Amino acid sequence: MTYITKPPVHHPALQKNAIGLTRRDYEGSITTLCAGCGHDSITAAIIQAFWELSIAPHKVAKLSGIGCSSKTPAYFLREAHGFNGVHGRMPALVTGANAANGDIIYIGISGDGDSLSIGLGQLCHAIRRNVNVLYVLENNGVYGLTKGQFSASADPGSLSKKGEANTMDAIDGCLLALTLGATFVARSFSGDKGQLVPILKAGLAHKGFAFVDVISPCVTFNDHEGSTKSYAYAKDHDEPLGEVSFVPFFEDIAVEYEPGTTTAVQMHDGSKLYLKKVAEDYDPTDKLAASRLLHETARRGEFATGVLYIEPDKDDFLSLLNVVDEPLASLPLERVRPGREALDEIMESLR
Amino acid sequence: MAHTNEFAFKIATANGTGSASANGLIMQAIFRMGIPVTGKNVFPSNIQGLPTWYEIRVDKRGYTARTPNFDLMVALNPATYEKDIQEVRSGGWLLYDSTWPLDTRLTRPDVTYLGIPLAEMCNATFKGPRERILMKNIAYAGALAALVGIDTGIIRTLLTEKYSRKPALMDSNQQAVDLGYQYAKRHFDCPLPIRLEPMDKTKDAILIDGNTAAALGCLYAGATVGAWYPITPATSLMEAFKSFCLKYRRDATKRNRFAILQAEDEIAAVGMVIGASWAGARAFTSTAGPGISLMGEFIGLAYYGEVPAVIFDVQRAGPSTGMPTRTQQGDLMLCAYASHGDTRHICLYPADPREAFEAAAAAFDLAERFQTPVFVLTDLDIGMNDWMVPKLTWDDSYRPDRGKVLSPAELDEVKSFSRYLDVDGDGIPYRTLPGVHAKGAYFTRGSGHNRYGAYTEDGDEYVDVLDRIDRKIQRAARAVPPPIVKTAPGATLGLLTVGGCQAACAEALDLLAREGIAIDYMRVRGFPFVDDVRTFLESHEVTFVVEQNRDAQLRSLLLLETGIDPARLESVRYYAGFPMSAHHVIAGVKARLEKAA
Numbered sequence: 046m047t048y049i050t051k052p053p054v055h056h057p058a059l060q061k062n063a064i065g066l067t068r069r070d071y072e073g074s075i076t077t078l079c080a081g082c083g084h085d086s087i088t089a090a091i092i093q094a095f096w097e098l099s100i101a102p103h104k105v106a107k108l109s110g111i112g113c114s115s116k117t118p119a120y121f122l123r124e125a126h127g128f129n130g131v132h133g134r135m136p137a138l139v140t141g142a143n144a145a146n147g148d149i150i151y152i153g154i155s156g157d158g159d160s161l162s163i164g165l166g167q168l169c170h171a172i173r174r175n176v177n178v179l180y181v182l183e184n185n186g187v188y189g190l191t192k193g194q195f196s197a198s199a200d201p202g203s204l205s206k207k208g209e210a211n212t213m214d215a216i217d218g219c220l221l222a223l224t225l226g227a228t229f230v231a232r233s234f235s236g237d238k239g240q241l242v243p244i245l246k247a248g249l250a251h252k253g254f255a256f257v258d259v260i261s262p263c264v265t266f267n268d269h270e271g272s273t274k275s276y277a278y279a280k281d282h283d284e285p286l287g288e289v290s291f292v293p294f295f296e297d298i299a300v301e302y303e304p305g306t307t308t309a310v311q312m313h314d315g316s317k318l319y320l321k322k323v324a325e326d327y328d329p330t331d332k333l334a335a336s337r338l339l340h341e342t343a344r345r346g347e348f349a350t351g352v353l354y355i356e357p358d359k360d361d362f363l364s365l366l367n368v369v370d371e372p373l374a375s376l377p378l379e380r381v382r383p384g385r386e387a388l389d390e391i392m393e394s395l396r
Numbered sequence: 397m398a399h400t401n402e403f404a405f406k407i408a409t410a411n412g413t414g415s416a417s418a419n420g421l422i423m424q425a426i427f428r429m430g431i432p433v434t435g436k437n438v439f440p441s442n443i444q445g446l447p448t449w450y451e452i453r454v455d456k457r458g459y460t461a462r463t464p465n466f467d468l469m470v471a472l473n474p475a476t477y478e479k480d481i482q483e484v485r486s487g488g489w490l491l492y493d494s495t496w497p498l499d500t501r502l503t504r505p506d507v508t509y510l511g512i513p514l515a516e517m518c519n520a521t522f523k524g525p526r527e528r529i530l531m532k533n534i535a536y537a538g539a540l541a542a543l544v545g546i547d548t549g550i551i552r553t554l555l556t557e558k559y560s561r562k563p564a565l566m567d568s569n570q571q572a573v574d575l576g577y578q579y580a581k582r583h584f585d586c587p588l589p590i591r592l593e594p595m596d597k598t599k600d601a602i603l604i605d606g607n608t609a610a611a612l613g614c615l616y617a618g619a620t621v622g623a624w625y626p627i628t629p630a631t632s633l634m635e636a637f638k639s640f641c642l643k644y645r646r647d648a649t650k651r652n653r654f655a656i657l658q659a660e661d662e663i664a665a666v667g668m669v670i671g672a673s674w675a676g677a678r679a680f681t682s683t684a685g686p687g688i689s690l691m692g693e694f695i696g697l698a699y700y701g702e703v704p705a706v707i708f709d710v711q712r713a714g715p716s717t718g719m720p721t722r723t724q725q726g727d728l729m730l731c732a733y734a735s736h737g738d739t740r741h742i743c744l745y746p747a748d749p750r751e752a753f754e755a756a757a758a759a760f761d762l763a764e765r766f767q768t769p770v771f772v773l774t775d776l777d778i779g780m781n782d783w784m785v786p787k788l789t790w791d792d793s794y795r796p797d798r799g800k801v802l803s804p805a806e807l808d809e810v811k812s813f814s815r816y817l818d819v820d821g822d823g824i825p826y827r828t829l830p831g832v833h834a835k836g837a838y839f840t841r842g843s844g845h846n847r848y849g850a851y852t853e854d855g856d857e858y859v860d861v862l863d864r865i866d867r868k869i870q871r872a873a874r875a876v877p878p879p880i881v882k883t884a885p886g887a888t889l890g891l892l893t894v895g896g897c898q899a900a901c902a903e904a905l906d907l908l909a910r911e912g913i914a915i916d917y918m919r920v921r922g923f924p925f926v927d928d929v930r931t932f933l934e935s936h937e938v939t940f941v942v943e944q945n946r947d948a949q950l951r952s953l954l955l956l957e958t959g960i961d962p963a964r965l966e967s968v969r970y971y972a973g974f975p976m977s978a979h980h981v982i983a984g985v986k987a988r989l990e991k992a993a
Contacts, residue, residue, distance in 0.1 A: 103834040106675070119839060119851070126830035127839040128674060130667070131693050137659070137667025142830070144621050144655040144668070145677035149831040167667075170660040369651045373620035374676030374829065378796065380653055381618040383644040385790045391612065391640075392787045395602035396428070 063099035063295070071096045073120040078113055083235035083261030083276075084183050088120045090238050091152070091181070094245035095122060098293055105150045106142060110135040110164060113190055114156035114183035114261070133164020136171035139178050140362070146372035147363045150249065151178040158188050161197040161216045168218075172225040172254050176362045179248040179255045182218050183235075185263040186274035193266040200346075204271030219353055220339050222256040223332060228361075229255035230335065230354040234283050235262065236276065237350065243291040243318075244352060250293065252313040253361040260348060273346070284342055286351030288321040313357050320352055329355050401431050401456035403590035405468035405544070408480045409533065412444030415472075418533035419450040421554060422540060423782060426454060427603050428550045430595040434460040435782045436975060441628065441721045447476045456595060460748075460783065461899035462975040467590045468543070470536055472514070477501045489588060491539065493532075510584055512539050517575045522568065531572040538576025545587040547594070548577060602787050606778035607682075609749035610708055611636035612788060613756020614680055615644065618796055619706070621679035623657040623668035625687065628720045629776040630710040633682035662687035666694045666705065673704040674840060676801070676829040678760050680706035685714045685727045688734060695769050696735030697842040702816070702825070702865070704763035704799070707731075708756070708772045710779040713973045722973025723776035725895055728949040731771040732923055738862065742872045743771045743923035747898035748778060750785040751877075751921070757794075758877065764799035766872050767827060768865075775944070777975040778896045800826045807833040815840075815849035816861055823868030869924060876922025879929060884914035890936030891985070892918045892929075894950050897942050897976050904981035913985070915940070923953070930958040933965070938988065942968045942981055 059067035071092040076085050095105070102124035109115035111132035118127045130138045139153050160168045160182050171180070186199040195203075198218065199211040222230045229251040233241040241259065248255030260279050262268050268275045273282075292298050294315030300307075302321065308329060310318040320329055328334055335354040342349045369376075409415040419435065426433040434453045440446035453463055465485040471477055471492050478501050484490055486506040492498065494511025502509065518532045541548055551573055559566035580586055610633050614622070624634040634656065641654040655672075659665035665681045672679035683691070688709055698705045713719035714726045731743050742762055744755040755772050763770040800820075807813065807828065815838040816825045825847075828836030838849040846857035847864075884905075893901045898919055905915055918932045933939050933954065941951040948967040955962055968984030970976045 101834075103837060104831055106830040108671075124834040124837045126828075126837055127841075128671075129839065129841040129843065130670075131697050131842060134663060134667045134694065137664040137694075138671035138674070140657065140664075141621060141623060141668035141671025141673075141679060142675040143671075144657060145672040145675035145679065146829075146831060149675070166660055167664055170664065366655045366657075367650070367652050368655055369647055369653055372676075373653065373655060374672075376618075376620060376653055378618060381620060381645065382616055385792050387644055388612070388616070388788060388790045392602055395604050396598075 062096050064101060066096065066099070068092060068096045070124075071102060071122055073118070073123045076120045077116065079265045081264040082113070083185060083263070084114050084117050085120070086235040086238065087181065087183055087241070087259050087261055088117050090241040090245055092121050093238070093242050094249065097242070098246055098249060100150060100249070105152060107152050107154065108135050108139045108142070109154040110156070110159040112156040112159050112188070113263075114154055115159060117183070118154050133159050133162070134167055135159070136164065136167035136176070140171055140174060140176050143176050143178065143362055144366065144368070145374040147177065147368075148372050152249070153178050153180045155180065155182050157182065157184045157186060157196040157198040157218075161218060165216070169221070169225055172222055172227045172256065174362045175228055175253040175359060175365065177253055179245065179251075180257065181245070182256070182258045183261040184218065184258050184274070185261050185267055186272070187263050187267040189263050189266055200273040203273040204269070206266050206269055217339060217343065218256065218258045220336065223336055223339070223354055227256050227354070228253040228356040228359045229352075231256070231352045232258045232260070232348060232350045234260045234279050234350055236280060237283065237285070240285060240289055240350060243289045246291040246293065247289070247312065247316070247318045247352065250291070250312045250314050250316040251355070251357065253359060282347040284347045284349045286320065286322070286327055286349055286353070289351055290319045292317045292319070310355055310357060318352065318355070329353065399467065399590045400593050401454055401595060403467040404451065404453040404463045405470065405540070406452070406466045406480070406483065407450045407470040407536070408473045408476050409448055410473050410475070411440055411442050411446050411448040413533060414530040415448070415450065415533045418537040419452070421534070421551065422537050422546065423452060424554055424603065425541070425546045425550045426452070426592060427598050427784065428554070429547050429592060430598050431592055432456060432458045432597050432784055434784060436462055436777070437781055438974065439721050441719070447473050454592065456597070458597070459899070459903045461903050462977045464977050464979060468588070470540070471502065472536065474499060481507070491536065491543070510543070512536070512576065512579050514576070517579065518572065521571065521575060527568065531568060534569050534572035535576035538573035539580040540576075541573065542577045542580035542586045543584065543588050545591045545593070548573070598784065600787055601784050603782045603784055604749045605632070605780055605782055606746070606749040606752040606774045607633035607710065607780060608636040609753040609788065610682075610756040610772065610774065610779070611640055613753040615640045616790055617678060617757040617760040619678040619680050619760060620653065621655050621657070621669070621672035621677045622681070623659050623665040623672070623679065624681050624683065625659050625662045625665050627662075627684045627687055629712055629780045630682040630684050630687070630708060632780065633708055633710065662690040663694060666691040666707065669705045669707070670694060670698050670703050673763070674830070678706075678764070678796075680708065680760070682708040682710065684710050684712045685730065686717070688727055688730055692735045695741070696737060696739055698769045699735065699739045699741065700737075700842055700865070701840045702767040702827070703840065704767055705769040706759045706763050706772065707769055708774070711773060711775040713971070719973050721776070723896070723944070723975055724971055724973060725773075725775055725897070725944040725949070726971070727773060728894070728943070728945065728953060731773055732953055738866075740866070740869050740924065741769055741771055742766060742869065742876060743773055744876060745773050745895045745921050745923070746778065747895050747919065748785050749783045750788060752778060753788050755877070761797040762872065762875060765797050765875070766824060766868060767799060768869065773895065775896050800824055802826050802828050802836060804833050807835045810835065813838070814847060816845065816847045816864075818847070818864050823864050823871055873922070873924040873926045876926070878926060879921060879932070880919040881928075881932070882917040884909065884916055887914040887916045888937050889915045890918065890932060890939035891915045891942060892920065892932065892939050892954070893942040894920050897944060900976040900978050900981050901942055903978035904985070907978060907982060908985060913989070915985070925954070925957050929954070930960065933958055933960045936964070938964055938966050940966050940968050940985055940988070942984070944971050944976055945969065946971050
């Protein structure tokens with residue numbers, strides 16, 4: 046059950062981060078998902094990313110919708126506030142929370158049913174607003190909790206566990222995000238922790254909406270022959286754009302690379318993202334190139350992984366709202382209430 | 397017979413011709429003469445071309461309910477002549493544009509016709525089609541000034557105030573007023589027997605609509621996040637909030653101490669409110685019935701997850717899209733029990749803009765104190781029409797009730813924190829805000845949870861929390877504004893109403909009392925009902941329940957919540973979409989009395 050917590054006793058030799066915490070301090074309760082679920086690997090990567098960034102867990106708020114993926118915020122960062130909302134509506138909750146308090150680090154966890162069907166509209170508008178959140182879409186192409194219906198990310202021709210072929214085109218979350226003006230678009234695979242962890246870290250450092258679509262196979266309902274979201278298929282068709290490394294602003298590390306082999310992106314907070322190129326000369330700040338890549342790989346039945354697009358300096362939600370630096374949630378009374386004289390003045394104008 | 401300061405007139409025009417500014421000018425001038433006045437804007441769901449009316453009631457006694465018959469009709473829209481002529485009382489007057497011959501539909505022997513060549517005069521005086529149309533409206537305002545005796549000095553002052561930065565407009569407006577005024581003076585016996593005499597009954601009053609007043613309540617309550625989706629008749633609430641915030645909530649550096657989020661739909665709007673409240677801001681949304689329907693699932697989450705939220709429902713005529721520009725009290729049931737499963741919500745029912753201001757401010761305290769959604773139900777009549785109400789006042793010593801929120805220092809002290817534990821035995825648990833303290837962390841969820849905040853599918857644990865929430869909401873009955881009660885000596889009958897029916901009921905009870913029918917009065921202002929409501933019903937043989945919806949929703953709420961014998965509650969309803977008039981109440985009361993006799 047989700048309320049079982051792991052013993053808080055730690056092995057004394059566990060490695061500590063810059064604020065003196067071990068990875069165990071970033072864990073939550075024990076998962077209730079199926080053994081081997083891709084989502085649990087993503088949870089592990091999230092724990093690793095927060096730990097490596099030395100973020101105090103209580104400075105984080107984790108929000109989700111409904112579904113298998115949306116259960117996972119219970120399994121990491123037990124010292125962070127969690128909000129398991131209604132199906133497909135996490136974007137609205139995180140938008141409101143972000144408006145109220147921009148000092149909190151927001152992570153939103155969603156699934157393909159939650160994000161691409163019932164909550165598609167909310168996802169689109171949260172992207173448009175450039176809400177400051179790391180939005181992780183744990184994508185398995187299937188409804189797990191209701192036992193195996195296709196989701197909107199299921200590829201055409203992909204077979205269900207019962208052998209039925211999906212007939213409709215898939216909604217590609219990354220292409221959608223690009224179209225809507227997302228400022229950080231990435232895709233990864235739950236089985237590639239080495240790539241996923243730096244992507245998550247960069248997403249957390251990003252100022253604005255960081256959309257990370259993670260192919261995360263469902264071992265129970267979508268891991269069979271004929272499925273394009275199975276472990277076997279994902280391993281065979283994952284096309285990494287190259288090695289991703291992230292250096293947070295507080296680490297003074299110079300990454301050496303041969304000129305022309307790596308793209309370095311300066312993040313808004315001073316952190317650096319290094320993207321080592323493999324096959325082709327890929328520019329992650331070129332939106333058209335990202336779009337072309339997604340179309341081309343999809344045509345081949347493959348999926349490109351890595352940071353597909355990044356625009357580090359676009360105004361985020363709070364800049365667009367032009368709000369004061371202090372969180373609205375904690376403004377003192379005298380800064381929000383005009384006082385009696387102002388009301389008297391308004392009354393005079395109504396005569 | 398002269399009717400001094402006690403008459404009503406109606407102006408019939410086409411939408412989008414600029415008549416609103418002429419009508420506003422007339423209203424404000426009468427108000428500045430110290431005479432109690434009410435205006436009802438009867439408008440279509442349209443931007444240009446469809447018929448629109450403006451009704452002005454002048455009443456020295458201060459009655460504000462809508463009147464069904466008019467002493468004077470300003471009939472400037474041929475599309476509605478047939479209907480308009482029927483609404484003039486026998487012996488009344490009809491003002492028409494005599495640029496064209498009197499329409500054959502406008503012939504009633506018991507009505508006096510006042511022809512003024514408005515178009516002809518304005519065409520001769522003004523250039524350009526738009527100006528000619530606009531000034532025609534100002535010209536009828538000038539004619540009315542002569543006909544009923546509006547102080548022209550006050551009109552001049554109002555125009556000066558309004559157009560202080562546009563002298564050219566000031567001149568053309570004044571010219572148009574003079575055209576109408578002089579023509580009426582020259583051709584008719586002015587003033588008519590329906591006339592105005594200055595009084596001193598408005599010096600402590602203002603003219604304000606309920607949406608503006610509610611927005612002011614939000615401003616003074618310290619609301620910082622407003623999320624909404626545009627919908628008639630609630631739109632002007634958030635727009636007024638925005639304009640007040642731009643004036644009173646900006647730093648010297650022009651940074652905002654507020655956030656207004658125009659959402660993609662009402663579902664998102666209420667979600668944003670819940671998210672912002674969860675993070676500690678005072679947040680609200682303004683909507684109408686269709687919006688509440690969409691918000692249903694989220695409202696249940698906020699109820700069960702115990703997150704504050706303030707929701708304004710400016711009711712309009714349903715069901716479905718219904719009549720978006722007509723008034724009704726059709727959401728009483730919907731709001732009281734919104735969302736699936738066992739839910740019950742705190743509702744406030746202001747009767748006029750002043751109460752809308754007070755209810756708005758109170759709603760935030762109640763929402764945070766009881767950690768639950770709070771509805772403020774007004775309606776189109778309260779929200780969008782101009783009401784004369786006493787000036788709004790504010791006590792600077794007011795401190796918001798932010799409810800049981802543990803501070804970082806308190807969290808340092810406590811050994812452990814459990815979100816849904818009834819520590820104080822009042823049904824209200826303690827809550828914490830995100831980003832504050834590691835010990836305050838908890839999981840808000842709409843799925844089954846126990847008193848410690850952990851997920852549960854255990855029946856006893858689930859019932860434990862659900863029952864505590866029920867106790868908590870029941871306790872709120874004593875915290876909502878108490879009912880207004882007015883007893884009549886010797887009365888055995890009662891009349892109970894809600895919200896905007898107040899104006900019609902007050903006038904009806906006075907008229908009935910004059911006929912020797914004494915009735916005790918109660919107006920509920922909040923839900924859940926306090927015990928006094930049941931006591932009132934039990935102490936009267938029959939209570940008339942007056943409301944504006946087809947299904948007698950208030951009566952149903954009373955039956956459900958008090959267990960009173962249904963035979964003792966006589967329903968009086970009017971739900972055609974216009975504000976209720978006294979005669980609707982009187983007819984309902986008399987029908988029952990005649991049946992009993």
